[in-house]
Amino acid sequence: MPTRLTISTPADYILRRDACSYGYFLLHPNVWNPQCQTFTRILCLESGPATLVISQPLPRGRGTPAGAPLRVVASRVLSRVEQHEARLLITRMLRLDETAEEIADFHRVDPRFSASGRGRLMRSPTLFEDVIKTVTSCNVTWPSTITMNRRICEVVGSDGAFPTARQLARARPATLRARCRVGYRDARIIELARLFASGSVDSHWFEDPATPDDALLAALLDLPGIGPYAAANIMQLLGRYHRLPLDSEALRHARNVLNYSGTDAQVMKMLETHYAPSGRHAFRSYWFELWNFYEGLRGPAYTWDQATTGASFTASKLKHE
DNA sequence: GGTAGACCTGGACGC
DNA sequence: GCGTCCAGGTCTACC
Numbered sequence: 001m002p003t004r005l006t007i008s009t010p011a012d013y014i015l016r017r018d019a020c021s022y023g024y025f026l027l028h029p030n031v032w033n034p035q036c037q038t039f040t041r042i043l044c045l046e047s048g049p050a051t052l053v054i055s056q057p058l059p060r061g062r063g064t065p066a067g068a069p070l071r072v073v074a075s076r077v078l079s080r081v082e083q084h085e086a087r088l089l090i091t092r093m094l095r096l097d098e099t100a101e102e103i104a105d106f107h108r109v110d111p112r113f114s115a116s117g118r119g120r121l122m123r124s125p126t127l128f129e130d131v132i133k134t135v136t137s138c139n140v141t142w143p144s145t146i147t148m149n150r151r152i153c154e155v156v157g158s159d160g161a162f163p164t165a166r167q168l169a170r171a172r173p174a175t176l177r178a179r180c181r182v183g184y185r186d187a188r189i190i191e192l193a194r195l196f197a198s199g200s201v202d203s204h205w206f207e208d209p210a211t212p213d214d215a216l217l218a219a220l221l222d223l224p225g226i227g228p229y230a231a232a233n234i235m236q237l238l239g240r241y242h243r244l245p246l247d248s249e250a251l252r253h254a255r256n257v258l259n260y261s262g263t264d265a266q267v268m269k270m271l272e273t274h275y276a277p278s279g280r281h282a283f284r285s286y287w288f289e290l291w292n293f294y295e296g297l298r299g300p301a302y303t304w305d306q307a308t309t310g311a312s313f314t315a316s317k318l319k320h321e
Numbered sequence: 322g323g324t325a326g327a328c329c330t331g332g333a334c335g336c
Numbered sequence: 337g338c339g340t341c342c343a344g345g346t347c348t349a350c351c
Contacts, residue, residue, distance in 0.1 A: 139345040144330060183329035188346090227346045248344060 005072040007087060012100040014066050015039065015056035018120040019094055020301035021291065023142070024133055025122045026310040028150040029162050034303050042153075042161040043089050043125060045082040049161040051075040052086060054094075066117075070094075089125035098239070106281045118288045123237045127203045128165045128196045130237045135185055135192065135225045137233075142313045144181070151180040165196035188225035195223065206238060213240060241283040246271060252318060253290050 009015075019025055019039050025032055031040040039054040053073045056065045070090070078086060091097055103119035113119060124130040136148040149162075156163040156171050163171075171193075173186035182189060195201040201223070205211055216238070220231035232245035244250070246268050254260040254267045258274065261267070271286070278285035294313065295301055304310045 135345095137345095139328085139343085140330070141332075141343065143332080144344090147331085177329085181330065184327090184346095185329085225346070229345060 002076055003074040003078040003083065005074070005078075005083060005086065007070040007072060007090060007096065009056075009067055009070060009096055010098065010100045010103075011067040012103055012117055013056075013068075013094075013096065013120075014064070014117065015054070015070065015094075016302035017117065019054075019122050020304070021118065022121045022123065022287070023137075023313075024124060024130075025301075026304070026306055027133060027146060028153045029157070029160055032302070032304075032306065034305060037302065039094075041090075041093070041125075042157075042159065043086060044158065044161045044164055045085050046079065047082065049157075049159040050078060050082070050086070052090070054090065067100075093123060093125045095120040095123065106278075106284050109278050109281050110285045113284075113288050118291070119284060121236070121284070121287065124162075127206055127234075127238070128193075129162050131192060131196075131223070131226070131234060132162075132168070132189060134230045134233050134237070135189060136182065138185075138225070138227075138230055140183075143311050146311055148180055148182050148185075152176075152182075155179045163193075165193045168193035169197040185225060191224045209239070213242075216240070217243075236283040236287075242280045244272060244275060244283055244286055249290075249318075250286070253293065256318075257289075257293055 016037050020032055024030065025039075029042045032038075033040065037055065040051060041054070042049050042051050051074070055071050055073075056068050057071055058065050059068050062068070072086065072090065074086070098120055103117070106119045107114035124133060132152070133145075133149060136152075137145045140148075152168075153160050153162055155175065156167055158167070169190060171190060173190055176182045176186040176189060192201075196203070206216065206219070213235070216235065217231055220226050220234055221228070226234070229245050229247050232243045235243050236245065250271060251264055251267055254271050258271075260270045262270070275282040275286050291301070297318075298304060298309050298312070
C-alpha cells in the first residue's frame with residue numbers, strides 16, 4: 001500500500017494559486033496537471049526516487065480550499081525517515097514555511113495583490129536545484145530552459161528525478177553539452193555540482209535567515225556561472241525579496257507594460273525606483289505585476305498546459321501581444 | 322570602473 | 337533544406 005501523507009498549510013494557502021506562481025513550476029521534474037489540479041513531483045529520497053502526487057481537496061461545506069491540508073500520495077511505501085524528508089522538501093518547494101502574516105505584510109505594502117492573495121513564489125525542493133535551474137535560465141530563451149531541465153532529469157537523474165549534486169558532479173561535460181543541450185554551461189554546472197557535493201557550498205549557511213544579505217550576495221557572485229542577475233534571482237528564491245533580478249524580460253515589461261523609455265541602464269533605474277516603495281517585498285511586487293500580465297494573456301496559470309501554453313513565453317511573442 | 326566580444330542553442334526568416 | 341541573424345546573462349581581456 002503506497003504511503004499517503006497529510007501536510008498542514010498556512011491559513012491562506014491555496015495550492016493551485018501558490019504552486020503555479022513562478023516559472024519553475026513548468027520545469028521538469030515538476031508537473032502541474034490543469035485538469036486534476038494536482039502537482040506531481042519525483043523526489044530523491046533515502047532509498048531512491050519516489051513520485052508524489054500533491055492535491056488540496058476542498059473541505060466539506062467550504063467554498064475555498066484556503067488553509068486546507070495537502071494530501072500527498074506516494075508511488076511506493078515510504079519509510080519514516082523518507083516521510084520526514086518528503087515533508088521537508090515539499091515544505092521548501094511550496095513555501096509552506098511562509099506564514100499568512102508574512103503574506104499579509106506584503107499586502108499591506110502593496111494592496112494590489114490582497115484580493116487575489118498572491119504572495120508566495122514556488123521554488124525547488126533544494127537550493128542546489130534552484131541554483132542549477134537559474135543557470136539554465138540565463139542567456140537562453142524559455143523553451144531552451146525547459147529542454148535543458150527535461151534532459152538533465154532524463155539523462156543524469158534517477159528515474160526522471162532532478163539529479164543530486166553528487167550525480168551531476170559525476171557527469172561528463174560532453175554529456176551535458178551533447179545530450180542535455182546546455183552548451184557552454186556544461187563545465188559551470190559540473191563545477192557548481194562539485195562545490196555542493198563536496199560541502200564547499202554549505203546550503204545551511206545560504207538558507208539561514210541570520211546570514212547577512214551582503215555576505216550572501218558576495219558568496220553567490222563567487223560561484224561559477226552566477227552573475228548579478230542570477231545572484232539576485234537566487235536571493236529571492238532564498239526569501240530575500242528586496243533585490244530585483246533585472247533581465248531582458250524586465251526591460252520588456254518596463255517598456256511594453258509600464259511605458260518606460262530610455263537606455264537599458266535608465267530603464268533599469270526607473271524599475272528600481274518603481275518598486276522601491278515595496279521595500280523588502282520589492283521582488284514580490286515586480287513579479288506579481290509581471291505574472292498578472294502573463295495571466296492576462298494566457299489565463300490563470302493553473303490552467304496552463306505545460307507543453308503548449310507553458311512553453312509559449314518567448315520574448316519575441318510577448319513583445320507583440 | 323567601464324566596455325567589447327566570445328560563449329552556445331534554437332527559433333525566425335529569407336532564399 | 338540551407339544559411340544567416342538574433343536573443344539571452346556571464347566571463348575575460350583590454351583600455
